[in-house]
Amino acid sequence: MVILLPFLLLLPLPLLLLLLLYFIVRPRPVRIPIKNRHVFITGGSSGIGLALAHRAASQGARVSLLARSLKKLEEAKESIRLSSGSDVSIFSADVRDYDVVEKAIRDAGPIDVLVVNQGVFVPRELEKQGLDEVKFMLDVNLMGSFNVIKAALPLMKQRIDRLPASIALISSQAGQVGIYGYTAYSASKFGLRGLAEALQQEVIADDIHVSVVFPPDTDTPGFEKETEVRPELTNILAGSSSSMTADNVAKKALDGIQSGSFIVPCNFDGHMLAIATAGLSPQRSFWMAFIEVSFAGVLRLVALFFQWNWYRCIEHWHAKKKDT
């Protein structure tokens, strides 16, 4: 009995923590409807963007797609019409060109759910990578996202329908941890999170809710190209996390957006990574907050194990190279 006493005394602690978190978590949870609302997706002609478009359309949303290639946009439009009978608007623009993006967004009409999903990724050691490729990733993934959000903000703030709106940024697990070969890509994706944390504070008063989605390697045309040029070591290290289909990522993303979650992980590894890297991101669910607090320590330990593993791999790989 005496042995149990300390444990009995500890029992109320988690409950007290749960209660504390229930009262303090801000911003509060929110529900963002998709049906009959305008969902605008950049990079929407293929990969995760297209999968998102299919999902949103099948849930009754009015969808607009922005991408560079008019041809791919038209194919996407056709495939969505075939699968869900819904008509999507398409806009051809390069996100690096603010004026063209602004015009497209104005033509599309007030946006309820903005999905900033365009992205390019060329993995390479910084020493070997051309700076034009670095600039490309930073311009499209980060600066392009600023262009899109900036262009959409005024109309989003003035929307007539007084339901909660959403700005969702598609990041990557490479935006939670930097990996060999991903200096520029990780820089651009980490940047999205800094943008998102600040932006949420700026737009919360307008009932606009920011989500950052962190997919793992996803089966898309972009990914296929990427694996062809990926450094061997990157392949070895990135293999620590499992890959997903674009449709599964789209499902998780849309669920996360609709529940107004700030951080949206897509698989189990992603959840663990999200808890480890929770940092100063807002958490609206007191339950998730409880999990984050409870497992923060364990997951930091797990993260340290991962780094131990990765650095040992790197060491062995270099040692092998020296021998040959």
Added chain:
Amino acid sequence: MLIFIILAPIFLLLLYFIVQPQAVSIPIKGRHVFITGGSSGIGLALAHKAISEGARVSLLARSLSKLEEAKKSLHLAYGVDVGIFAADVRDYDAVKRAIVEAGPIDVLVVNQGIFVPQELEKQDMDEVKLMIEVNLVGSFNVIKSALPLMKGRKDSRPASIALMSSQAGQVGIYGYSAYSASKFGLRGLAEALQQELISDDIHISVIYPPDTETPGLEEERKIRPKMTEMIAGSGSVLKAEEVAKKTLDGIKSGSFSISFRMEGQMLTIATAGASPQRSFLIAFFEVLFAGISRIVTLLFLSNVYRSITKSHAI
């Protein structure tokens, strides 16, 4: 209680074996320290400190006149000559020329930075572009220019690349969307870069100062949105000398993350994420305090969002 006393040393031992990369010591004396944004603020304070520890210093900045003033003041203080190079970090070719002229670098301090706080809705896209290009792309230009010579250095001692981030690179705050984006980006770059350069004995440090007394800060505070000041204005403002000292100490011990004072340490523990930790002792504290620091973080955010709601209700 007993269980904890028994487990703790076992835990410490475990951490001792797993922390990677391993601890390292990076000497400064007699080595070449190259500082971008070195003509004022933290960069200049770092130059002072490095020279006082016997390093050979080079400064890169845009304004030749500011560089010459810096050079003179350093010469007066220490009787030592620093190399000065006028270049805009956005211009890769100019940066490359300067770095090649300066000679092989042992400690590269990528410190240039611009910060213009404003709500994204109100901010000019030119200002956003400026921050991303100077703070982030500029850093890529500098590192890329310096890498070949750093990798090929004759001196077989460990070298360092230190990136000046900011507490705004650990948490995004109202008014800092572009600045935080650029500074968060530096961390992604750093985590990946460390994995790429560990085999060349080059060690990355990311520095997270709070508001520091510099000419830059004065300018920034004039235009800071009220809400930003409410949220971020309550932290301590450090002197550039204090930041420089702690920075150099951190670089010398090869720490991946360098932070300042209690608040800074808490912020770093909260945002440790998946970053490497080379000190098993600090790793111990990170794991131990991870949970509590998430609670503190949530309390802080609760406060922030309440303030925002209240100020809009007015």
